[in-house]
Amino acid sequence: MLQRTPFHERTAALNQTMLWRHWAGHAVPDRYQMSTKREYYAVRNGAGLLDTSPLYKYRISGPEAESWLAGVLARDARRCRVDQAQYTLWCDERGFVIEDGVLVRTAPDEFLLTSAEPNLAWFDGLRTTERVEISDVSADYGILALQGPRAREILAEVAPDAAALPYFGAVHTKLADAAVVVTRTGYTGDLGYEVWARAHDALAVWDALVAAGEGRGLLPYGSAVLHLARIEAGMLLVDVDYRPSRYAWTDEQRATPAELGLGWMVRDAAERRFVGSVAIATATARWRQVGLTVDWADHQRVHRERGQPAPEDHTPVEEAMAVYGRRGDQVGFATSFAFSPLLKQHVALARVPVHLAKVGTPVGLEILVDHLPVAVAATVTRLPFFDPERRTA
Amino acid sequence: MKRRYDAIVIGGGHNGLVNGAYLAKAGLSTLILERRDVVGGAAITEEVIPGFHFTTFSYALSLLRPQIIHELELPKFGFMTLPMPANFAPMENGDYLLLGADDEQNHHEIARHSPHDADALASYDHLVATVSHAIKPLVDSVPPNLASKDPDELARLAELGAHLRSLDAGTLHALARFLTGSAADILDDHFEADILKALLASSGIIGSKLGPRSPGSGLVMLYHSMGEHDGVFHRWAFHKGGNGGFTQVLARAAAAFGAEIRTGAAVTDVLTSNGRATGVALDDGNELEAGVVVSALDPRRTFLELVDPRELPTDLVDAIQRMKFDGTSAKVNFALDGLPTYPALAGRTDQYQGFINIGPTIDYLERAFDDAKYGRYSRHPYIDACIQSTIDPGMAPPGKHVMSCFVQYAPYHLAESDWDTIRDEFADTVQAALESHFPGFGDLVLHRQVVTPLDIERTVGLSEGNIFAGEFLAPQMYFFRPAPGWNQYRTPIAGYYQCGSGTHPGGCVMGGPGRLAAQQILGDRR
Numbered sequence: 033m034l035q036r037t038p039f040h041e042r043t044a045a046l047n048q049t050m051l052w053r054h055w056a057g058h059a060v061p062d063r064y065q066m067s068t069k070r071e072y073y074a075v076r077n078g079a080g081l082l083d084t085s086p087l088y089k090y091r092i093s094g095p096e097a098e099s100w101l102a103g104v105l106a107r108d109a110r111r112c113r114v115d116q117a118q119y120t121l122w123c124d125e126r127g128f129v130i131e132d133g134v135l136v137r138t139a140p141d142e143f144l145l146t147s148a149e150p151n152l153a154w155f156d157g158l159r160t161t162e163r164v165e166i167s168d169v170s171a172d173y174g175i176l177a178l179q180g181p182r183a184r185e186i187l188a189e190v191a192p193d194a195a196a197l198p199y200f201g202a203v204h205t206k207l208a209d210a211a212v213v214v215t216r217t218g219y220t221g222d223l224g225y226e227v228w229a230r231a232h233d234a235l236a237v238w239d240a241l242v243a244a245g246e247g248r249g250l251l252p253y254g255s256a257v258l259h260l261a262r263i264e265a266g267m268l269l270v271d272v273d274y275r276p277s278r279y280a281w282t283d284e285q286r287a288t289p290a291e292l293g294l295g296w297m298v299r300d301a302a303e304r305r306f307v308g309s310v311a312i313a314t315a316t317a318r319w320r321q322v323g324l325t326v327d328w329a330d331h332q333r334v335h336r337e338r339g340q341p342a343p344e345d346h347t348p349v350e351e352a353m354a355v356y357g358r359r360g361d362q363v364g365f366a367t368s369f370a371f372s373p374l375l376k377q378h379v380a381l382a383r384v385p386v387h388l389a390k391v392g393t394p395v396g397l398e399i400l401v402d403h404l405p406v407a408v409a410a411t412v413t414r415l416p417f418f419d420p421e422r423r424t425a
Numbered sequence: 426m427k428r429r430y431d432a433i434v435i436g437g438g439h440n441g442l443v444n445g446a447y448l449a450k451a452g453l454s455t456l457i458l459e460r461r462d463v464v465g466g467a468a469i470t471e472e473v474i475p476g477f478h479f480t481t482f483s484y485a486l487s488l489l490r491p492q493i494i495h496e497l498e499l500p501k502f503g504f505m506t507l508p509m510p511a512n513f514a515p516m517e518n519g520d521y522l523l524l525g526a527d528d529e530q531n532h533h534e535i536a537r538h539s540p541h542d543a544d545a546l547a548s549y550d551h552l553v554a555t556v557s558h559a560i561k562p563l564v565d566s567v568p569p570n571l572a573s574k575d576p577d578e579l580a581r582l583a584e585l586g587a588h589l590r591s592l593d594a595g596t597l598h599a600l601a602r603f604l605t606g607s608a609a610d611i612l613d614d615h616f617e618a619d620i621l622k623a624l625l626a627s628s629g630i631i632g633s634k635l636g637p638r639s640p641g642s643g644l645v646m647l648y649h650s651m652g653e654h655d656g657v658f659h660r661w662a663f664h665k666g667g668n669g670g671f672t673q674v675l676a677r678a679a680a681a682f683g684a685e686i687r688t689g690a691a692v693t694d695v696l697t698s699n700g701r702a703t704g705v706a707l708d709d710g711n712e713l714e715a716g717v718v719v720s721a722l723d724p725r726r727t728f729l730e731l732v733d734p735r736e737l738p739t740d741l742v743d744a745i746q747r748m749k750f751d752g753t754s755a756k757v758n759f760a761l762d763g764l765p766t767y768p769a770l771a772g773r774t775d776q777y778q779g780f781i782n783i784g785p786t787i788d789y790l791e792r793a794f795d796d797a798k799y800g801r802y803s804r805h806p807y808i809d810a811c812i813q814s815t816i817d818p819g820m821a822p823p824g825k826h827v828m829s830c831f832v833q834y835a836p837y838h839l840a841e842s843d844w845d846t847i848r849d850e851f852a853d854t855v856q857a858a859l860e861s862h863f864p865g866f867g868d869l870v871l872h873r874q875v876v877t878p879l880d881i882e883r884t885v886g887l888s889e890g891n892i893f894a895g896e897f898l899a900p901q902m903y904f905f906r907p908a909p910g911w912n913q914y915r916t917p918i919a920g921y922y923q924c925g926s927g928t929h930p931g932g933c934v935m936g937g938p939g940r941l942a943a944q945q946i947l948g949d950r951r
Contacts, residue, residue, distance in 0.1 A: 065510065066510065066525050067526030070508070070526065073816070076505070077507065078818045249818030329495065341558050341658070344657075371655065373655060376495065
């Protein structure tokens with residue numbers, strides 16, 4: 033049966049569109065407002081509130097939790113101190129990425145880990161000692177992402193110690209008399225927080241945040257805006273930008289951390305032992321993860337030449353598109369594409385060969401104009417496309 | 426302080442800033458001079474009382490040429506447009522037309538008033554988009570000079586002919602109707618519901634001394650419809666922080682490209698020698714030198730005040746003296762303690778997230794115009810209101826709001842009084858019109874700002890308070906803006922150029938004149 037999140041009562045009442053998306057077996061609003069951009073600009077100019085509860089959540093605890101995680105996750109979990117969070121990956125023994133998620137250390141011997149897809153059996157299979165426990169706590173918590181330039185000001189009204197968190201900090205605190213864990217994390221590339229509330233406290237936490245956001249431009253936002261914002265933020269989405277190694281048919285579908293632009297997590301692979309480290313330490317990257325920015329004038333031109341205005345649609349296209357080199361030969365592929373309402377440009381997340389990954393390299397990106405393929409001029413761009421100082425400040 | 430520049434731009438309104446930014450980007454040492462202590466001209470946001478940010482004059486964005494966003498890299502400098510998700514038109518009987526972001530939902534809302542119109546709006550919108558797309562290349566290029574026999578100009582004229590010939594006859598005919606007809610005639614062809622016609626016709630009278638039944642209001646209506654947002658025609662947005670937020674973005678871009686901006690610097694004269702511009706004189710007695718001097722002021726100031734008209738050809742001086750300004754617009758802006766209540770939508774406030782159009786019938790608008798014909802302000806005024814704070818939280822303190830009301834008609838030339846005498850009486854009339862739609866409105870008012878056409882002229886410098894720097898009449902557009910033979914940003918004085926809204930394509934926060942003038946200036950230097 034389709035699951036409801038702990039916030040469902042509130043999100044359902046606010047969803048003016050009655051559009052829902054299925055996410056990990058849960059119903060979540062695709063968008064609340066008739067105007068997606070209204071919701072989008074709440075995130076970029078005020079604040080947005082996202083029910084991100086469908087994420088899988090695991091608690092990893094016990095005296096050897098830290099050392100076990102250090103051997104399982106690609107990024108060094110020992111560097112994640114108490115009251116810190118860490119964006120991380122896990123790989124298979126061949127060094128291909130299985131998934132990414134956020135690790136939160138809530139105590140010396142307790143961690144919480146999110147993932148978009150189920151991974152419990154994978155982790156269980158790597159458990160070799162009773163001194164580590166892994167439990168699926170997905171249904172125990174609701175998570176709210178509070179994102180946008182006014183997120184701090186709103187959170188300060190109800191949880192001042194959480195509002196003061198540094199980037200990727202975490203804290204146990206109280207919000208609306210409920211015990212919560214707040215992290216300074218998010219999936220929008222903006223200033224933002226994520227609030228873990230016990231399922232039975234979820235509605236009270238929602239209500240307190242909404243009340244604090246009154247008059248401060250706070251709106252709930254749904255998956256449509258989330259997917260747009262994450263492209264601007266250069267953040268990868270499993271099954272869109274990469275395929276989990278466990279479910280790939282060919283190595284062409286697989287990617288290593290370096291090929292996803294996340295090589296910085298595993299730079300010390302030769303000195304550490306973790307699943308995939310041996311392969312990673314010696315692997316040569318086939319691709320580089322890059323941003324592509326479509327040339328606005330050329331995009332206008334290819335449409336005007338066919339007698340039509342150029343569409344500037346913010347709806348993300350999350351499927352493969354061909355990337356061409358100077359001679360018109362295909363050199364790479366884009367995985368996510370959208371018109372950014374903020375940057376006023378079409379942008380894409382793409383993988384190109386290492387020699388074409390230099391910022392400023394001109395390429396062609398295939399779009400359809402009147403059902404005919406056209407290579408529109410684009411430029412390799414540093415990720416993230418959108419990176420305001422407030423994100424980390 | 427530097428005294429010699431490659432280029433000096435007179436006037437820090439949005440066109441002056443755009444022009445200066447392009448010149449600086451091309452490598453010219455550029456100085457932008459603004460008389461007031463804030464740049465932006467008529468596109469400014471002012472904190473009139475603490476926490477309340479008023480868009481004193483212009484209040485929305487649509488016609489800004491998208492090339493400018495890209496060529497001046499405006500997103501880097503904080504450019505952020507907030508599209509309006511609603512368009513609300515109250516009616517005299519207490520009903521309303523409320524259009525939103527979803528076309529299919531709008532269909533059902535319009536069908537309450539006319540099932541026919543619900544479908545007709547889609548085809549009308551497509552027609553407007555088709556015509557707008559067809560003329561966009563003309564809007565975004567320097568128009569041909571009919572007075573010139575230069576082969577390049579003849580080629581340009583031929584290009585224009587070829588472009589028009591490439592359009593199908595239906596599009597061309599629709600264009601001709603827009604350019605010459607009345608808004609009411611055109612809308613009568615498509616629609617039957619008065620509320621929808623009045624809502625659309627209102628953009629045919631904005632800024633103009635025309636009623637919806639006046640020939641020529643079609644041109645104004647088309648002009649306003651050409652605006653686009655993210656590739657869609659006929660869409661409007663606020664800029665974050667109001668239009669002053671936008672001109673601050675332009676100022677940051679101009680400065681980043683190397684332009685120097687000086688405020689509190691009023692230019693009294695353009696200095697010339699042997700028919701060439703050599704610099705400017707400031708009202709503090711200082712003189713600055715430049716080989717290129719660009720006036721972003723309106724044509725009257727550009728040709729009759731900044732230079733000695735005796736240096737100019739008589740036919741040009743005549744044309745500028747005959748150019749019609751005749752401002753008819755005013756603003757009344759409010760700081761509000763909360764959002765107004767519309768009885769038929771009691772408990773709802775989403776209707777206030779875009780334009781609020783007080784002008785329920787074509788007759789209402791035409792009668793409002795009737796007053797103006799005889800030199801009176803409208804007893805029942807047309808009001809284009811908006812409450813930007815509903816979607817932009819930085820505009821007012823939490824729970825409070827700012828309401829901008831653009832009001833017509835408020836003729837600059839009053840028959841029986843003067844604006845300083847009747848400003849409060851006028852504002853009371855506007856407030857009474859709001860009270861009649863939103864009972865209890867007066868109790869919400871924390872502060873009221875009245876901006877008469879005379880205030881516009883005195884504060885911003887727009888002659889006769891005309892918001893377009895010269896009316897949008899066919900004989901004052903394209904080939905003839907601001908005068909025949911002088912529609913290409915040059916003037917008879919070598920090195921002296923014009924880049925204000927009085928040049929092609931025209932007014933609104935568009936930036937087209939500033940951009941095209943820069944193209945011309947840079948082309949002439951090569």
